[in-house]
Amino acid sequence: MDGDLSSSWDSDDEYEKFIRRMNPPRVVVDNDSCANATVIRVDSANKYGILLEVVQVLMDLNLIITKAYISSDGGWFMDVFNVRDRDGNKIEKEKDLDKIKNFIRKSLGEDSSFVPSRRKSVGFTPSSDHTSIELTGTDRPGLLSEVSAVLTDLRCNVVSAEVWTHNSRAAAVMQVTDEETGSAITDPEKLSRIKELLCNVLKGNNRSREAKTTVSVGVTQTERRLHQLMFDDRDYERSDEDSRNEHHRPKVTVVNWFDKDYSVVTVRCKDRPKLLFDTVCTLTDMQYVVFHGNVDAEGPEAYQEYCIRHVDGSPVNSEAERQRVIQCLEAAIERRVSEGLKLELCTSDRMGLLTDVTRIFRENGLSVTRAEVTTRSGKAINTFYVRDAAGNPVDPKTLDDIRAEIGQTVLQVKGHADHLKSPQGSPTRFLFGGLFKSRSLYNLGLIRPYT
Structure with a gap:
């Protein structure tokens, strides 16, 4: 029986490769048809997860998607993206345009093996350069400080990390090296000890939702993996107190299309980079396929509209x-929203640097709500979003004390004054998107509320 299933799987995989070989992806980059954006058109043989593949490539290239038109009904995928660079400009250099085309073609080519994977919550991914540690647990003030202290005590150096918190849950993907070798940790006993101690830290006092310890396999893009970790940890489940704060949430609706077997999902919220990735990632990991879609983020609000079905071919067919x-898309959007004062640390990297910095935050009553840790050519470039332990804005005196201890030039404030206890008027840090200007399916009378 197992042999038959394996043979069938291999046969299907070879057939998909044959289709891709006979129909190579076509990528066209156009700088003439739009005055304020570079237009990227992608045509390819269709497969599950292809939309996420393309969006992820654009995100990895640090491009901002301002518009998108999606169509993947049948055996062919056709998509158009309007993109800009991080400074809001068109991509003008020929070498950058060629890079975009080559990256997308490689991602969708016959040798690509994209499978929307789902993995467990805590584990290690083997690599010759570093060991990747995945963590989930109950969020609390000082958690990142405790985690990094455990790693330092075990002589592990954090070379990069990304930490998200949402709805009292925390998730992290951290790349660490062994201090002695400067490369991946290979000692099974040391790996086991790291997992044991980190799980004890992550459990905290919440015994009802303990951290899991599972060795993971394969490699997944970090931000996608964070979405999966928090989804698996059910951070979308809200308490009664969370339910009272509905006016702060993104506006997400799900309705069924009249006389069609689609469900139509609409999302309205403040725009920001990677918003499209967050929503498409979540729909893909929930086993939904986007057949058609419109995305617009050029005005005061981002608007997204998707026609979806479950992978089994059915639309959304129950109220539950x-x-x-709705809850999962709201959570996916909220996870990346960085609540708190943005601080950037730039200094020479050394063993235990993250531990020392987060210990100072903790001792001064600050809680890290999100963090990005990177090292480049011996330099540590770390970004932290912080609030006080009660979730309130940071006291300016506390901030002065922390900067004096760490170094005024080493730790700089990158956020706005409205994240301090004495707020001053300042523009929001978010980019703003806009309502999709064409007539929506709802206004055309083609969709109806779920009944």
């Missing part, structure tokens, strides 16, 4: 399923 889609 509809609510789950």
Whole structure:
């Protein structure tokens, strides 16, 4: 039986490769048809997860998507993206345009092996350069400080990390090296000890939702993996107190299309980079396929509209399923929203640097709500979003004390004054998107509320 299944899987995989070989992806980059954006058109044989593949490539290239038109009904995928660079400009250099085309073609080519994977919550991914540690647990003030202290005590150096918190849950993907070798940790006993101690830290006092310890396999893009970790940890489940704060949430609706077997998902919220990735990532990991879509982020609000079905071919067919889609998309959008004062640390990297910095935050009553840790050519470039332990804005006196201890030039404030206890008027840090200007499916009378 197992042999038959394996043979069938291999046969299907070879057939998909044959289709891609006979129909290579076509990528066209156009700088003439739009005055304020570079237009990228992608045509390819269709497969599950292809939209996420393309969006992820654009995100990895640090491009901002301002518009998108999606169509993947049948055996062919056709998509158009309007993109800009991080400074809001068109991509003018020929070498950058060629890079975009080559990256997308490689991602969608016959040798690509994209599988929307789902993995467990805590584990290690083997690599010759570093060991990747995945963590989930109950969020609390000082958690990052405790985690980094454990790693320092075990002589592990954090070379990069990304930490998200949402709805009292925390998730992290950290790349660490062994201090002695400067490369990946290979000692099984040391790996086991790291997992044991980190799980004890992550459990905290919450015994009802303990951290899991599972060795992971394969490699997944970090931000996608963070979405998966928090989804698996059910951070979308809200308490009664969370339910009272509905006016702060993104506006997500799910309705069924009249006389069609689609469900139509609409999302309205403040725009920011990677918003499209967050929503497409979540729909893909929930096993939904986007057949058609419109995305617009050029005005005061981002608007996204998707026609979806489950991979089994059915639309959303119950109220419970509809609510789950809404809650999961809301959570996916909120996870990346960086609440708190943005601080940037730039200094020479050394063993235990992250431990020392986060210990100072903790001792001064600050809680890290999100963090990005990177090292480049011996330099540590770390970004932290912080609030006080009660979740309130940071006291300016506390901030002065922390900067005096760490170094005024080493730790700089990158956020706005409205994240301090004495707020001053300042523009929001978010980019703003806009309502999709064409007539929506709802206004055309083609969709109806779920009944």
